[in-house]
Amino acid sequence: MEYGFLEGRPMWLVYSALFVIVFVRTQVTYWIGRGVDAGVRRTRYAARLGGRLERAQRLINRFGPPAITVSYATWGVQTAAHLAAGAMRMHFPRYLMAMLPGCALWAAIYSLGGxxxxxxxxxxxxxxxALATIVSLVVAAAVVTLVVVRRRRGAVRAVSAGDDGASGDPVST
Incomplete structure (x- = not known):
């Protein structure tokens, strides 16, 4: 994608423009998916899909929001994820809450040189x-290590903060 009209502009303007671009694009894709769903429900195949379609919708509403957010950091999956979210009728407020941080991530990736x-x-x-793969694996291992170390530190802090010698059980007298 080429955004030549943004060259030489202040960073806040570039970021804002990219955020609006991706916001509008993913909203359109989501609503196209909703239209596809409405069309499918009017066909004779809707009865055949019945329970499976409802189960898929429950799953996407439960587990889909993180996938929507992460999709912004991928190539080739993003549009399909948003179309599927619409077609599977992900609840709009839940979709929107997953989409907003994804839009921010995408705008940051494109505007900050990602x-x-x-x-x-x-x-x-x-x-x-081979070298590019090795470098990718080393970077991935470093990220995983960083996440694990931070989680362990957080867990240790939580245990330390909550360990005041009391069991927390009410004492009957």
Whole structure:
């Protein structure tokens, strides 16, 4: 994607413009999905899908929001995720709450040079697939390690903060 009209503009303007672009794009995709669902429900196949369709809708409402947010950091999955969310009738407020941080993430990736990093990696992959894969694995391991260490520290702090010697059970007298 080329956003030449944003070149040389202040960072806040670039970020805001990209946020609005992705917001509108994903809203349109979601509502197209809702239209597809409405069309499918008017066909003879709707009765055949019946319970399976309802079960799929419950699952997407329960587990779909994190997938919507994460989809903004992917290539090739984002549009399908939003179309599926609409077609599976994800509750709009839940979808919106998952979509907003995703839009912020996407705008940050594009405005802060995330695409440049991906282009550099892709060029490295074309030159040396093994080296690019090893670098990717090392970066992924570092991220996983960082997340695990932070979670453990948080768990240790929570245990330390809650460990005041009292069991928390009411004492009967």
């Amino acid at each position: 695409m440049a990093v991906l282009v550099v990696w892709w060029n490295a992959f074309l030159s040396s697939p």
